[in-house]
Amino acid sequence: MxxxxxxxxxxxxxxxxxxxIQMNFQGNHYWICPQHLPIVIHKPQMLVGKLPGVENLKGExxxxx
Ligand SMILES: [Zn+2]
Numbered sequence: 001m002x003x004x005x006x007x008x009x010x011x012x013x014x015x016x017x018x019x020x021i022q023m024n025f026q027g028n029h030y031w032i033c034p035q036h037l038p039i040v041i042h043k044p045q046m047l048v049g050k051l052p053g054v055e056n057l058k059g060e061x062x063x064x065x
Contacts, residue, residue, distance in 0.1 A: 009050045010036040026053050 006022075007014045009030050014020075020031040023040070030051060032040060039046050044057035 006031040008033040008036055
């Protein structure tokens with residue numbers, strides 16, 4: 001993984017194209033754009049495969065398990 005070029009974990013756009021928000025997750029740093037930040041909040045399962053460990057998060061819509 002390269003860390004010199006920040007890009008959104010979902011759409012992979014860089015900070016040259018969109019503002020990016022840094023996330024600190026399980027000791028690693030990730031970036032996400034404001035457009036896709038709601039995915040982390042509401043549908044984190046959509047990021048499985050892109051954000052390691054995200055499967056442990058629960059979206060608001062699935063808290064009845
Ligand atoms: Zn994005």
